[in-house]
Amino acid sequence: MFLAGATAAAAEAPRISGLQLGLNAGLTRLVIEASGPLAADLQTSAEPALLTLTFPPGVTAQPLPGTAGSGLIERAGPLSEAGGRVTLPLILAAPALVERAFQLPAQGRHAPHRLVIDFRPADSAAFRMAFAAPVHLPLEQSADVVPPLPASRDNRRLIVLDPGHGGQDPGAISASGRYEKDVTLAVARAVAVRLEQTGRYRVLLTRNGDRFVRLPQRVALARQKEADLFLSIHADSLASDGLTRGASVYTRAEHATDLEAEALALRENKADLLADSAPAEELDDVVSILLDLASRDTPRLSGRFAGLLTASLGQATPLRRNAVRAANFLVLSAPDVPSVLLELGYLSNLKDEALLFSDQGRRELAEAVVAAIDRFFGVEAQPAR
Ligand SMILES: [Zn+2]
Numbered sequence: 001m002f003l004a005g006a007t008a009a010a011a012e013a014p015r016i017s018g019l020q021l022g023l024n025a026g027l028t029r030l031v032i033e034a035s036g037p038l039a040a041d042l043q044t045s046a047e048p049a050l051l052t053l054t055f056p057p058g059v060t061a062q063p064l065p066g067t068a069g070s071g072l073i074e075r076a077g078p079l080s081e082a083g084g085r086v087t088l089p090l091i092l093a094a095p096a097l098v099e100r101a102f103q104l105p106a107q108g109r110h111a112p113h114r115l116v117i118d119f120r121p122a123d124s125a126a127f128r129m130a131f132a133a134p135v136h137l138p139l140e141q142s143a144d145v146v147p148p149l150p151a152s153r154d155n156r157r158l159i160v161l162d163p164g165h166g167g168q169d170p171g172a173i174s175a176s177g178r179y180e181k182d183v184t185l186a187v188a189r190a191v192a193v194r195l196e197q198t199g200r201y202r203v204l205l206t207r208n209g210d211r212f213v214r215l216p217q218r219v220a221l222a223r224q225k226e227a228d229l230f231l232s233i234h235a236d237s238l239a240s241d242g243l244t245r246g247a248s249v250y251t252r253a254e255h256a257t258d259l260e261a262e263a264l265a266l267r268e269n270k271a272d273l274l275a276d277s278a279p280a281e282e283l284d285d286v287v288s289i290l291l292d293l294a295s296r297d298t299p300r301l302s303g304r305f306a307g308l309l310t311a312s313l314g315q316a317t318p319l320r321r322n323a324v325r326a327a328n329f330l331v332l333s334a335p336d337v338p339s340v341l342l343e344l345g346y347l348s349n350l351k352d353e354a355l356l357f358s359d360q361g362r363r364e365l366a367e368a369v370v371a372a373i374d375r376f377f378g379v380e381a382q383p384a385r
Pocket residue numbers: 164165171172180233234235268
């Protein structure tokens with residue numbers, strides 16, 4: 001226990017109860033939870049890769065382990081006590097400046113106060129200048145007075161691929177009894193391999209096996225990891241229609257563009273009814289701290305990617321008419337990650353079924369998806385030969 005012999009005055013001082021690190025809109029966010037409003041001094045020591053937060057006298061801390069890194073911070077913690085004051089070391093992956101630092105009051109009786117610090121990349125000279133003297137946090141004003149600096153170099157985009165369904169939820173079932181969940185995983189894996197081969201992307205799958213994953217968990221993963229793009233992969237089926245075939249692409253909208261899209265969203269959203277447990281609200285709490293700056297740009301970006309994806313898929317497979325549509329898909333609900341749902345085709349159509357269960361067909365679809373992702377991020381793929 002830190003400061004076991006705390007004085008009466010210290011009893012009223014904030015007690016630190018939690019540390020969280022994450023990425024938020026391109027910034028590295030450190031959140032320190034405490035029982036009351038928290039201030040701190042931030043300074044660098046002789047070692048250039050180390051920043052130390054020093055809390056005012058009287059502040060105490062629960063024994064907390066260090067937190068594994070994210071973004072510009074390789075490691076936060078462990079908290080320790082030096083000279084009667086609690087300190088928190090931050091080991092940096094690269095020089096960083098404080099973009100902003102603010103307090104968030106407790107959101108409920110038992111909820112903690114939070115000191116939120118956003119870091120952005122800097123060069124070494126700016127870093128040395130900024131921390132020549134301790135920086136008092138929270139900042140009274142935004143650190144925007146420091147001129148913007150070039151972004152750091154290796155920032156591979158993070159693509160979260162979401163193979164639809166899994167485990168007890170087979171998804172759509174083809175005429176010959178094959179499962180959507182197998183198609184979605186196979187195509188997601190093919191896309192992941194190709195994306196990684198480009199060297200331009202990091203890839204995460206919401207499931208990499210035959211496993212049931214709730215829709216909110218899929219969304220939460222993309223948000224927690226601050227994905228640059230979320231692509232949910234599905235294949236549809238129409239019970240009384242063996243003729244309809246082709247791919248289609250969806251974004252999220254509260255009001256569906258058409259009845260068919262609305263019905264599809266209802267089918268896909270049903271996956272969550274198969275969960276054994278009540279909605280996982282704790283997930284919302286985990287990510288909510290990372291999110292108070294949801295991008296207003298997200299719907300525009302989702303729409304842009306949907307258009308590129310459709311154009312690219314048209315090279316590999318037939319498309320439905322009006323191939324880009326929108327409906328209220330739960331899995332597309334991240335407000336801060338551009339999110340698109342792809343229906344690869346119809347398992348109720350024999351040609352689509354053959355395409356989706358062939359290596360060749362999957363390869364072509366995966367290549368079309370990767371080409372669209374490259375265009376979305378402004379990298380034209382090399383010509384095929
Ligand atoms: Zn599906």
